[in-house]
Amino acid sequence: MRKNFGAKTWAYPMPVFIVAAYDKNGEACCMNAAWGGIYEENQIMVCISQGHKTTKNILESKAFSVSIADAKHIVEADYVGVVSGNSEPDKMKKAGLTTVKSEFVNAPVINEFPMAIECKLLKFNEDGICIGEIVNVSADESVLGAD
Amino acid sequence: MRKNFGAKTWAYPMPVFIVAAYDKNGEACCMNAAWGGIYEENQIMVCISQGHKTTKNILESKAFSVSIADAKHIVEADYVGVVSGNSEPDKMKKAGLTTVKSEFVNAPVINEFPMAIECKLLKFNEDGICIGEIVNVSADESVLGAD
Numbered sequence: 001m002r003k004n005f006g007a008k009t010w011a012y013p014m015p016v017f018i019v020a021a022y023d024k025n026g027e028a029c030c031m032n033a034a035w036g037g038i039y040e041e042n043q044i045m046v047c048i049s050q051g052h053k054t055t056k057n058i059l060e061s062k063a064f065s066v067s068i069a070d071a072k073h074i075v076e077a078d079y080v081g082v083v084s085g086n087s088e089p090d091k092m093k094k095a096g097l098t099t100v101k102s103e104f105v106n107a108p109v110i111n112e113f114p115m116a117i118e119c120k121l122l123k124f125n126e127d128g129i130c131i132g133e134i135v136n137v138s139a140d141e142s143v144l145g146a147d
Numbered sequence: 148m149r150k151n152f153g154a155k156t157w158a159y160p161m162p163v164f165i166v167a168a169y170d171k172n173g174e175a176c177c178m179n180a181a182w183g184g185i186y187e188e189n190q191i192m193v194c195i196s197q198g199h200k201t202t203k204n205i206l207e208s209k210a211f212s213v214s215i216a217d218a219k220h221i222v223e224a225d226y227v228g229v230v231s232g233n234s235e236p237d238k239m240k241k242a243g244l245t246t247v248k249s250e251f252v253n254a255p256v257i258n259e260f261p262m263a264i265e266c267k268l269l270k271f272n273e274d275g276i277c278i279g280e281i282v283n284v285s286a287d288e289s290v291l292g293a294d
Binding site: 008012036 | 148149150151152153154155156157158159160161162164181182183184185186187188189190191192194213215250251256262264272273274276278280281282283284285286287288291
């Protein structure tokens with residue numbers, strides 16, 4: 001027996017995407033993006049609206065990383081989805097997150113999350129969705145099997 | 148220690164999307180779509196290229212459903228990703244899949260998969276990606292908790 005739920009944005013399982021970029025001073029910031037997915041061969045899309053500090057940072061730096069949060073960091077992932085970098089300049093520090101610069105693009109990679117997709121900005125498309133070209137995927141050995 | 152893997156389309160966990168639509172005679176067909184995700188408030192996108200029978204069916208019927216395959220139906224989900232409806236007219240039957248018409252849109256809902264997102268075609272966007280307006284989400288009681 002099936003139940004109807006109306007128009008819901010449910011597509012499970014859903015990865016928890018944390019989008020990170022540098023501002024014009026080279027300071028890293030990040031945000032939780034609920035919606036996104038692989039868009040085309042070697043492309044990813046994330047739905048981030050104009051008002052976010054991270055959106056502005058991506059437009060300036062032309063690059064970003066998409067980390068996939070894990071269950072161990074649910075508090076950090078939630079914090080960066082609730083608090084805006086526009087009103088909290090110490091957002092990364094207060095979230096307890098540290099970054100290292102990607103070897104491949106001008107964007108920060110968050111050390112605490114085990115996997116990151118490193119991207120060059122391709123464009124914001126006709127619907128205002130951020131489209132990135134995937135340049136590298138990096139993963140911590142802790143989430144890699146022997147093969 | 149992080150390892151680099153180059154440009155990969157990895158964004159885990161990834162739902163297994165099965166896209167279904169009617170042809171002009173009202174026959175259901177479906178395909179496995181590796182890439183997609185929630186696109187905007189009440190919208191979903193799936194990357195399906197022009198050659199697919201399902202793409203043609205969606206353009207004609209202006210509607211589709213996106214089922215989320217479960218581990219119990221891995222063989223069926225794989226079959227509809229490997230075999231084309233263009234060359235196998237009995238694809239649904241050979242896959243062992245049955246459908247019922249959505250109560251909300253002109254598209255089939257696959258009975259065997261526990262959850263479906265029922266959509267009206269909004270457009271194929273500038274990049275050729277299929278964008279649907281989510282009209283209803285239905286789920287089988289077997290995958291619903293008490294709350």
